[in-house]
Amino acid sequence: EAAVTQSPRNKVTVTGGNVTLSCRQTNSHNYMYWYRQDTGHGLRLIHYSYGAGNLQIGDVPDGYKATRTTQEDFFLLLELASPSQTSLYFCASSDFIQDTQYFGPGTRLLVL
Amino acid sequence: AQSVTQPDARVTVSEGASLQLRCKYSYSGTPYLFWYVQYPRQGLQLLLKYYSGDPVVQGVNGFEAEFIKSNSSFHLRKASVHWSDSAVYFCAVSNYAQGLTFGLGTRVSVFP
Numbered sequence: 001e002a003a004v005t006q007s008p009r010n011k012v013t014v015t016g017g018n019v020t021l022s023c024r025q026t027n028s029h030n031y032m033y034w035y036r037q038d039t040g041h042g043l044r045l046i047h048y049s050y051g052a053g054n055l056q057i058g059d060v061p062d063g064y065k066a067t068r069t070t071q072e073d074f075f076l077l078l079e080l081a082s083p084s085q086t087s088l089y090f091c092a093s094s095d096f097i098q099d100t101q102y103f104g105p106g107t108r109l110l111v112l
Numbered sequence: 113a114q115s116v117t118q119p120d121a122r123v124t125v126s127e128g129a130s131l132q133l134r135c136k137y138s139y140s141g142t143p144y145l146f147w148y149v150q151y152p153r154q155g156l157q158l159l160l161k162y163y164s165g166d167p168v169v170q171g172v173n174g175f176e177a178e179f180i181k182s183n184s185s186f187h188l189r190k191a192s193v194h195w196s197d198s199a200v201y202f203c204a205v206s207n208y209a210q211g212l213t214f215g216l217g218t219r220v221s222v223f224p
Contacts, residue, residue, distance in 0.1 A: 004155075033211070042202070042216040043156075090155055098144050098206045103155035 003027060004104035006091050012110045013081050021076040021107050023091030031094045032074040033101065034058070034066060036087040043090065049074060050097070081111045114139040114205050118215035126223055127195055133188040133218050135203030145186045146204040146212070147177055156202060162186065173197070198222045 003026045013019050025032060033048040045058030047066035055066055063085060065077040078085055088108050092101040115138040125131050137143055144163055148156040160171025167179040177188045186203060203215045 031211075040216070043214045045211070048211065092156075094211075097211045098208050100146065100158055100161055101156075101212055103148075103157070105155045 004091055004093055004102050006089075006104040006107050008107060009105065010108045010110075012112065014112050015082055017078075017081045017111070019078040019081050019109065021078075021089055021091075021109070023074045023076070023104060024072050025074075025091075025093040025102070026072065027093055027095075027102060028071065029093035029095050029102075030071075031097055031101075032068060033092045033094075034064070034074065034076045035090045035092065036060065036085075037090060037106075038087050046076065048097075078109075081109075083111045085109065086111045114143070114207060114213045116203050116205050116213055116215035118201075118203055118218050120218050121216070122219045122221070124221045124223065125193055128192050131188075131190045131193045131197070131220065133201050133203075133220070135186045135188065135215060136184050137186060137203070137205040138184065139205055139207065141207065142181075144206045145177075145179060146206070147171065147175070147186075147188050148202045148204060148214075150200045150202065150217070152199070159188070159201070193220075193222050195222045195224060 007022045034046040035043045044060045049068035068074045091104040094101045117136045146161045147159040150156050162169045162179045200217045202217045204212045206212045
């Protein structure tokens with residue numbers, strides 16, 4: 001069974017705050033992804049990576065940085081959080097970009 | 113660019129009744145197609161996928177989907193729903209270059 005974990009599960013911060021969301025996969029997958037999920041928009045891809053040290057820009061990258069430190073770990077950074085970044089964030093992994101993605105449980109972020 | 117349309121934002125069905133969720137995709141080549149389900153407060157889980165071969169694919173929990181290339185559709189079906197099938201269902205398409213693109217989802221409510 002593929003396993004993707006995320007931390008924290010819930011986070012509250014203030015406008016201008018610094019937030020790091022963590023994701024770890026134990027599937028030995030090459031690709032990892034960060035999405036945000038918002039009502040009316042579905043899931044939108046923020047960034048993705050195909051290996052340690054690699055970063056690719058997704059569809060909604062503004063205001064987000066990401067870093068893939070190892071094959072297992074992928075981080076999403078919000079350096080100056082804004083209320084528009086209040087959302088549910090999902091991490092996922094897959095072996096190939098076109099293949100099945102396995103999702104983590106999500107992190108709910110509230111920016112006040 | 114690829115895209116997915118799920119025309120029904122909400123579907124309400126009685127327990128024991130059949131269910132069909134519509135999905136139409138836009139992609140010029142042969143797509144990889146997926147259905148995911150999201151239960152409350154959880155991440156997305158794969159229901160089924162189609163890569164090639166038999167256009168009717170079986171998934172978990174009695175779900176199946178049919179790929180109809182001439183109609184660019186990949187509708188999801190279940191013969192008899194249970195209250196536990198209440199969830200949000202996402203159709204997605206992927207290719208080698210872009211990864212997964214999701215539809216906006218269909219919220220299914222099953223009433224006793």
